[in-house]
Amino acid sequence: MTFTSRWTAAGAALLVIAAVAAGCATAPAVDYDKVALDMIKGSFRAQGQAGIERLQQDEAQRICSGPAPSPADLKRIETAELATVKPPPSGRYLGDWREGEKLAQNGRGMTWTDPAGAPAGGNCYNCHQMSKAEISFGTIGPSLYNYGKLRGVNDPADPASAPIVQYTWGKIWNAKAYSACSEMPRFGHAKVLSEQQIQDLMALLLDPKSPVNQ
Amino acid sequence: MKRHLALLAFGALIGAQAAAQSSADEIAKYRAMLADGNPAELWEAKGEALWKQARGPKNASLQQCDLGRGPGVVKGAFVGLPRWFADTQRVQDLESRLLTCMQTLQGFDAAEIAKTPFGRGEQVNIESLVAWISSESRGQKFALPQAHPAERTMYEAGKRIFFFRAGPYDFACATCHSQEGKRIRLQDLPDLTLAKGAGAGFGAWPAYRVSSGELWGMQRRLNDCYRQQRFPYPGYASDATIALGVYMGVTAQGAESIAPALKR
Numbered sequence: 064m065t066f067t068s069r070w071t072a073a074g075a076a077l078l079v080i081a082a083v084a085a086g087c088a089t090a091p092a093v094d095y096d097k098v099a100l101d102m103i104k105g106s107f108r109a110q111g112q113a114g115i116e117r118l119q120q121d122e123a124q125r126i127c128s129g130p131a132p133s134p135a136d137l138k139r140i141e142t143a144e145l146a147t148v149k150p151p152p153s154g155r156y157l158g159d160w161r162e163g164e165k166l167a168q169n170g171r172g173m174t175w176t177d178p179a180g181a182p183a184g185g186n187c188y189n190c191h192q193m194s195k196a197e198i199s200f201g202t203i204g205p206s207l208y209n210y211g212k213l214r215g216v217n218d219p220a221d222p223a224s225a226p227i228v229q230y231t232w233g234k235i236w237n238a239k240a241y242s243a244c245s246e247m248p249r250f251g252h253a254k255v256l257s258e259q260q261i262q263d264l265m266a267l268l269l270d271p272k273s274p275v276n277q
Numbered sequence: 278m279k280r281h282l283a284l285l286a287f288g289a290l291i292g293a294q295a296a297a298q299s300s301a302d303e304i305a306k307y308r309a310m311l312a313d314g315n316p317a318e319l320w321e322a323k324g325e326a327l328w329k330q331a332r333g334p335k336n337a338s339l340q341q342c343d344l345g346r347g348p349g350v351v352k353g354a355f356v357g358l359p360r361w362f363a364d365t366q367r368v369q370d371l372e373s374r375l376l377t378c379m380q381t382l383q384g385f386d387a388a389e390i391a392k393t394p395f396g397r398g399e400q401v402n403i404e405s406l407v408a409w410i411s412s413e414s415r416g417q418k419f420a421l422p423q424a425h426p427a428e429r430t431m432y433e434a435g436k437r438i439f440f441f442r443a444g445p446y447d448f449a450c451a452t453c454h455s456q457e458g459k460r461i462r463l464q465d466l467p468d469l470t471l472a473k474g475a476g477a478g479f480g481a482w483p484a485y486r487v488s489s490g491e492l493w494g495m496q497r498r499l500n501d502c503y504r505q506q507r508f509p510y511p512g513y514a515s516d517a518t519i520a521l522g523v524y525m526g527v528t529a530q531g532a533e534s535i536a537p538a539l540k541r
Contacts, residue, residue, distance in 0.1 A: 093426075098430060098434045099441070102434050102517045103517055106517030106518065107510060107515075107517070113509045114509060117507065118444075118508070119443070120442065129440070173507045174505060175504055175509070189461050199463050202458070203461070248447055
């Protein structure tokens with residue numbers, strides 16, 4: 064775990080000031096990053112499907128845990144994450160918006176109380192406004208109401224819609240490809256949702272008949 | 278045409294926001310109504326009796342338990358926790374400190390209680406004890422000591438743990454609790470990185486939860502946060518949970534304690 068240099072530098076500066084002020088030749092430097100990481104390792108245990116391997120951070124998680132990742136770090140993460148995006152092998156991007164709406168409502172999956180292997184939901188309404196009818200929506204993410212309509216997608220199969228269709232697939236597959244420290248999970252990359260489930264969510268966002276676009 | 282569409286969409290957005298706002302208002306009204314007779318009072322009464330009752334293998338009460346203000350002093354103890362304790366050489370929160378007292382004074386096995394699932398066995402008694410003990414600081418301001426180096430280390434570690442992203446969803450505590458004015462569904466989320474939010478969030482637990490009809494201490498609140506973060510299981514009274522308590526409590530310094538509060 065590497066927290067950004069800002070904290071480390073600030074901490075080091077404070078230690079120097081404290082040492083000078085106290086007239087001490089040496090001040091014990093505490094490596095808080097290491098203390099925190101050791102504490103995490105010693106405090107959690109496996110339960111149900113949630114094994115301790117989940118504490119192992121990948122680079123994106125590690126960099127985004129610090130308060131001020133550098134622009135170079137962010138760029139590097141986005142490039143690496145974009146390379147993980149897999150378009151549907153079938154070439155079919157859109158499924159059934161009715162199934163997509165059920166997934167958007169469903170916030171279950173992958174906790175230690177969920178049965179291992181049970182399909183996860185999309186969690187969409189927890190953070191996004193989606194349709195007009197559902198007023199119980201969260202605000203951590205932007206509103207997705209009229210997502211396709213506002214982007215001029217009248218026919219998702221039209222080649223003119225391809226850039227929006229492909230971007231949307233990529234965003235659901237791996238949100239970090241477009242914003243390194245996005246709060247949104249990497250649903251395809253982290254194997255939270257299946258290809259079929261992502262197709263259904265795509266239809267919810269982009270099918271002109273979906274409640275999102277009414 | 279595009280502008281018309283945008284205007285239409287904007288109008289619809291305002292409408293939906295107004296609807297969501299009024300739902301939130303209704304929930305706030307419902308809460309205010311219930312707060313008049315917060316069921317947490319039942320736990321408080323039981324907790325006070327448990328504190329004074331001789332129990333456990335040593336058939337002793339908890340009346341000599343030192344919660345940081347000296348043996349037996351309960352008033353004002355809650356708003357000074359977590360803090361450093363010389364006898365255990367640890368920074369402890371209310372629940373880990375109670376485990377120490379239950380073991381040393383009453384002869385219970387602290388490790389066994391820590392392993393007991395919430396809502397069972399001695400964990401049920403701890404719920405009542407934390408309800409009463411926190412109520413004895415109601416209206417007082419959080420003033421966690423930070424003079425001992427171990428207390429400062431726990432604050433620094435807690436801050437880093439708060440921002441630690443991991444698991445299949447890349448979540449950290451900060452994902453939901455580091456911005457003002459955000460919601461999950463209709464549930465308002467306190468920004469725990471600011472004094473105001475930490476006061477409202479950290480400062481409300483222990484609390485009676487309307488949705489489950491249970492009294493939850495801070496340990497159980499943190500445990501369920503980590504469950505929803507898709508993390509592994511945080512040990513009861515483990516150092517990571519105590520460090521988070523120090524980070525949130527120090528951030529909430531000066532805020533008034535309303536615990537045990539009433540929650541969704």
